[in-house]
Amino acid sequence: MRSLLDNRILIVLGKGGVGKSVVAGAIGLHAATSGRKALIAEMNGQETQAAIWSRPHVGYEGGPLSDRLDAVSITPSGAVEEYLVRALKFRALYDLVFRNRYIEPLMNGILGLSDLCSIGKVMDLEWHRTSGAFGPDAEGPYRHDLIVVDAPATGHGLAMLRAPQAMMDITRVGPLFQNSRLIRDLICSEDKCSVVLVTLPEELPVMETLETATVLREQLNIQVAGVIVNAMPPEDGDWSPALWDELQQLTAATGGHARAAVDTTLRVQRRRERAEHLVEDLQQKLAVPILEFPELNDHPIGPQSLLQLSSRLKAWT
Amino acid sequence: MRARPPLPDVIDAHKIIVVCGTGGVGKTTISAALALGAALRGKRALVLTIDPAKRLANALGIDGRLNEITPIDLDAIRHDEPKKTGHLDAMMLDSKRTWDEVVCRFSQDEETRDRILTNAYYQRAAGTLAGSQEYMAMEKLLQVHQSGDYDLIVLDTPPTRNALDFLEAPSRMIAVLQEGILRWLIPREGRFSSARAGIILFGKGQQALFRLFERFTGAEVLSGIAEFMGAFAQLLDGMRSRASDVLNLLRSDQVAFVLVASPRRLALAETSHFHERLSEGGVAVRGLVINRVRPPLALRGHADVPEAASEALPKRIDDLEWNAMVDEVWTTYQHERARQLAEAQVTEELERQFGRGPAWVEVPEKEAAIHNLETLTMLLPHLQ
Incomplete structure (x- = not known):
């Protein structure tokens, strides 16, 4: 089986409150301590990674957390703005249309632009090379070897992953279609992108994890790298x-x-015992690695606990 | 000191209970339990939820999705008193289906209705337009309330980041649709054959803008949007008046808000913020449910726990296995105590913030999952 760190993009997905940010942080740190350059992309604008590392906010432009470990905070509005300014060529035009407080949500709602642009921004980040070159066919070493996406909670997270195909279905031709197809192909690429599901060892989150895995595989054609059962x-x-x-x-x-x-x-x-039963259940129903993270005793979580968790990921190669 | 009102009294004094709280605190389960409790007290109760995760169906021991009002068979858990009149219905709201109902109700003719229902943007917007879930929840709430079929409706609110989203999102969504349509995309009477034929644009600047926009989205997209908007414009007056009816209802004394909160330290800031926003919006919380409290350890509240295991648990010279076991048991105890003390602090802080006005209950964490009526019933004593 391919190593977790051989992916270009890992999308960390799970329901609210199961510890997605901590898992994303641990995977990023694991990559960094294994000698790779990693970037954690937060999709909820909460700056959790910066808080874990006691660093100033990284913002939409991104910033460092530690050696070989960076983070970026992708806000939907920032992603829509960046994309549209680039697509429409004129900022003034963007300001005219999308700065309108009625138009923006309308266009977002009808076209699903915010979800599309958020995941599109991840593709942008994947395109960057150290040389400054940028694009699907750029050459040279990647600016980041691994991008860990701390996705929104399950329902919204799945909507985000569905957005490129949905946009292709309604546009069918044109630049927006082309762009959506690039994003879809990237997240469905077996060589480049996988989802890591996060759950707690409790009945309802485990059940939802099984449902999400089915949706990812059968509807979205996105592969699942494995499951992390957090707070064992x-x-x-x-x-x-x-x-x-x-x-x-x-x-x-x-x-x-x-x-x-x-x-x-x-x-x-x-x-x-109850938690172990649930882990067994996951193992039987999903043919992917299931990894356990221990319940932590410190709040808030800091780099030390993250290091402790990230060392567990060594078992996952 | 004033005594807090008991939670069942608060519930029985109202027609609608809105169960709110931040994500992942167990709102759906508590909603189901509150409605079940009322049904067992003889009420005709309905629990209404919007939950893509089938959680309510799960708690009530029903497989699959509930799209319609589904009666729950209570005989199994009320064997001692089968003569009581109360009953429980459950409904899981399908937001898209409710949208379709709204379109059918407010369309002025069949042509408009069909044009909307078959429009690709409508199908998309019905699922993703910000505030649409909240609007549809309110729409359904008003419908079942006006039917007069229930003494009590327990509404499990959709997970939102902002406490007042549930109240504000519907009118915001309508404003967005209305203003968006009026200002930018005024459809002409009659057919919508192409984008520009379907839209009257004010000024050359906007025409240029739409040409550009079209170049990037494709002409099909804009004409589809224009058609959707044109047909949809007719519905908005009806929708807006419904939304204001519901707001008036929700601010009336028939309705009580019950907040479900977690005792975990990580959740405290979120709960406090949620509460502040509710107060700012003029919503009084009538009941507080602290959910999944760790079961009290023996000697709760005693701060004088010895540091070393040896002071409480006997070690044995030369018995390494015994000593290792004792150390580990002690460490587990220390960790669990630390967690419980942290929760007790959170609970105290919440008590301070909410005062003695609202009803207050603490529901202990269950060792078994709540997956059917019997296990749901186990929560009832804690909601008294």
């Missing part, structure tokens, strides 16, 4: 059952913190 409860050590029984009996008698500690461990064990 900790695993027990290899105690012998006899010792564990002994400890339980002992603490049942003493009570207090000792008893509470054992009860807590029992509860964590049950959570762990």
Whole structure:
């Protein structure tokens, strides 16, 4: 199987609150520590990566987080503006039409421009070479070896990935059609682009992950590199059952913190078992690598925890 | 100190409960549980949700999608008191289908209706136009409310980033359609054969602009948009008056807002912001549901936990396995306590922010998934 880092683009997708940004950050850091130049593209304008690294905001122009690791914050309005100014050739024209507070949302809604331009911006970023050359056929080393896309939550994320094909269906000819086809071909390219699904070890997110994988494969023709199950409860050590029984009996008698500690461990064990069942379920139903990230104890997350998580990705080659 | 009102009293005193909150806090499950509780108290209740993830269907133990009003069979969980009159219906809103209904209702003739329904841009806009989900949720809410079939409607709001989106998005969407059409794309009477025939443009500048725009989108695109807009313009007055009816309804005393919040530290800022925006918009939160609270550890609130395991758990000389086990159990305990203390702080902060006005319930995290009526019923004691 191809290594995770052999992709040009990895799209990190999952429902809200499962830890997509942290996973995207860990993948980016894994690439950087493996000697590649990585770029994390945030699609929600939240600047989570900069916050993790305690750096100033990177903005739409992007900026560094660490050695060989950059981030960029793609806002839909920024992407639409950049694309239209380029397509319409005149900024004044863009300002006239799209700065209108009624026209912009209307055009966005009817044409799906904001989703299209957001994913189109990722293609732009993929086109950049270190030499400054830019385009699908430019030559020389890439400015970034890997682009990790921290996608919007599942529903919206899928709409974004669907946008190029949708635009092709309604335009059928013309520059917008051509451009959409380039984007679609890139995200459907087996050599260049894969999706990493993120979930929590809970029933509903796991079920949604299975549904999303089906949609990606069957409707969108975008390959799934694997699934990261985030926030797995900790695993027990290899105690012998006899010792564990002994400890339980002992603490049942003493009570207090000792008893509470054992009860807590029992509860964590049950959570762990339930989580493991769900991981097995994913393994059976999806023929892709399933990787576990441990539950973290520090908030907010900083570079140290990210490094800890990114080291787990070494298993995924 | 004033006692908080019990949550069931708040619910039974209103016709509509709007369940709101930031994403991923369990709004859908709580909505279903609130409606179920009301049904078991004898109400004719409906839970209405917009949820692409089939979550409500899941919580209610129904397979597949609910596009229509679906009665939920409560006999299985009310064996002791089958004579009660209450019942529960569930409905999962299909936004596109509701759009189609709106088009049918407000079209002045069949030709207009068909022209819209078959237009590729309509089909696209119906799914993606900002605010369309919210508008359609309101539209459906008004419909079922006016039907008089229910004593209580629990509305699970669509996930939004902004607290007031649900209230503001519908009128914003209509303004966008209206102004966009009026100012930029005035369709001429009659047929829409080509882009320029279908649009009257003010001034040469705009004609030049459209020629340019056409060059980049293709002529087909602009004529399709013009046709859609032309036909759609007729619907807007009807839609706008519906939207203002719903706003009036939502601001009336028949409606109570219940906020679902997470006790996790990461979610606190979002919840506070959500609450602020609601207050700014004049929406009072009548009930607060703190969802998925970690079950209390023994000795909750005692700060005097010994640092080292050896003070509470006995170590054994020369028994490495025993000592390793004891250390690990202790570490687990410390971590879980730290998490729980952090949650307790969040809960205190929320109590401070919301005061004693709204009803307040805490729902513990369940060890099993809520995937059918029986498991949903397990939440009910916590919503009292």
